[in-house]
Amino acid sequence: MNLILLTNDEIINNITEITGDKLKHILTFIKPVAGDTLKVGLVNGMTGDGIVTAINAHKLVMTVQLYKKPPEKLPLTLICAMPRPKVLNRIIQHATTMGIQKIYIIKTWRVEKSYWESPMLEDENLYNQMILGLEQGKDTVLPFIAIRKLFKPFVEDELPEIIRGSTALVAHPTGETQCPFDIGSPVTLAIGPEGGFIPYEIDSLQKIGFTTVSLGQRILRVETAIPYLTGRLF
Amino acid sequence: MNLILLTNDEIINNITEITGDKLKHILTFIKPVAGDTLKVGLVNGMTGDGIVTAINAHKLVMTVQLYKKPPEKLPLTLICAMPRPKVLNRIIQHATTMGIQKIYIIKTWRVEKSYWESPMLEDENLYNQMILGLEQGKDTVLPFIAIRKLFKPFVEDELPEIIRGSTALVAHPTGETQCPFDIGSPVTLAIGPEGGFIPYEIDSLQKIGFTTVSLGQRILRVETAIPYLTGRLF
Numbered sequence: 001m002n003l004i005l006l007t008n009d010e011i012i013n014n015i016t017e018i019t020g021d022k023l024k025h026i027l028t029f030i031k032p033v034a035g036d037t038l039k040v041g042l043v044n045g046m047t048g049d050g051i052v053t054a055i056n057a058h059k060l061v062m063t064v065q066l067y068k069k070p071p072e073k074l075p076l077t078l079i080c081a082m083p084r085p086k087v088l089n090r091i092i093q094h095a096t097t098m099g100i101q102k103i104y105i106i107k108t109w110r111v112e113k114s115y116w117e118s119p120m121l122e123d124e125n126l127y128n129q130m131i132l133g134l135e136q137g138k139d140t141v142l143p144f145i146a147i148r149k150l151f152k153p154f155v156e157d158e159l160p161e162i163i164r165g166s167t168a169l170v171a172h173p174t175g176e177t178q179c180p181f182d183i184g185s186p187v188t189l190a191i192g193p194e195g196g197f198i199p200y201e202i203d204s205l206q207k208i209g210f211t212t213v214s215l216g217q218r219i220l221r222v223e224t225a226i227p228y229l230t231g232r233l234f
Numbered sequence: 235m236n237l238i239l240l241t242n243d244e245i246i247n248n249i250t251e252i253t254g255d256k257l258k259h260i261l262t263f264i265k266p267v268a269g270d271t272l273k274v275g276l277v278n279g280m281t282g283d284g285i286v287t288a289i290n291a292h293k294l295v296m297t298v299q300l301y302k303k304p305p306e307k308l309p310l311t312l313i314c315a316m317p318r319p320k321v322l323n324r325i326i327q328h329a330t331t332m333g334i335q336k337i338y339i340i341k342t343w344r345v346e347k348s349y350w351e352s353p354m355l356e357d358e359n360l361y362n363q364m365i366l367g368l369e370q371g372k373d374t375v376l377p378f379i380a381i382r383k384l385f386k387p388f389v390e391d392e393l394p395e396i397i398r399g400s401t402a403l404v405a406h407p408t409g410e411t412q413c414p415f416d417i418g419s420p421v422t423l424a425i426g427p428e429g430g431f432i433p434y435e436i437d438s439l440q441k442i443g444f445t446t447v448s449l450g451q452r453i454l455r456v457e458t459a460i461p462y463l464t465g466r467l468f
Contacts, residue, residue, distance in 0.1 A: 002453045071452055094454075094457075094458045097452060097453075097458060098452065098454065098458065099452055136453060136454075136455060137452040138452060139452065179465075181415040181466070182415045215465075216305065217305040217372060218305055218331060218332065218333055218372060218373065219331075219370060219371060219372060220331055220370075220371070221328065221331065221370060223328075224328045224332065224461045226461075227454075227458045227459075227460075227461040227465070228332070228464060229465055230462060230465070231449075231461070231462030231463055231464070231465045231466035232415070232466050
């Protein structure tokens, strides 16, 4: 927690009062005392300072000054096959922390059907994971997240528009080339499930303009591949 | 599990019999039938094929042929502050999967004292995590792992020898430069705990030849930073 995120409702006349779980978290990880200046931010807004005017086990009161833009997002759209639900949480958090702008969680052939029943996919959980990711990365701007449970209409009808103006790459063990470094322009990056995309899916992606890129002989887990490729591309 | 790792004891006259937890894992994730060819490897040895000659709920029998070298390791030594114990497991697994050659888990000022009591640091657990990482990455060669509970003697007496012949980088929010891409030569990479290295620790590392590198304004979690930097450097 490198930044405390607040919503508009939580700031009244530049004063915020924090209670409940959020306070518990702050008391555990930041341990502030009166007079301390903490990093704060407004969800989808500016960042700045919160000066602690009072604190006890039940309430933290801060005077809030917001004056600084959050860090720029990466021009990166991630198309990610639905992973095991508990891995999904980490992926959302870490992708948000790194500044990935848009995340599509999609169905592919090798995604276990049961994963779609998971409460992790509910809006409230996704929101909470994004907030954790933003607070870690000192960012305020929620990424765009969408769930797409039908592969073919997504790829044929929606994805061509999403990839327009970007380099579209799909990580695949038998990729045509090694994944490039330091690309410096927008990228759409597709990552398959454990076991990978099936040939039909790779064909469909190639047909609309994706290039397959390899990460070498090693097969990385999805949660490793996402930061590995993000650090490489930007 | 992209490869089934076997020890020398488990292969007799090119035949292996798998039972117990390992069998359960294979039945869950690979679901083989008689006649299937599975990827197998010998710990610290060659990889090859295992042809399933018999399988039931209690035993899997394979004829094993080992003929292929495992993938090359990356010329990367990781110096990582001890993280939360359950994160340690993921870090060991993912670092092993990516082919990191040597891993030092070290004490720094901001490492919670209680972490050192964790059973996760026991040899048996570290071995199991490495095996999981190797099986994911289709590798057989265990990385070198060492635990160092005293910062100063480690940095002053041992680390100068470890970094000899490598580019020594320490990830730090106020780093001198952005982390380089595609370095193509040996690297020693130091990553601090949540909260970072303290100034004295950064000074100590710089004194023996480390360069501080920044990952931009965002603060990544250790488990994100390791693949992020690995994908960038190699």
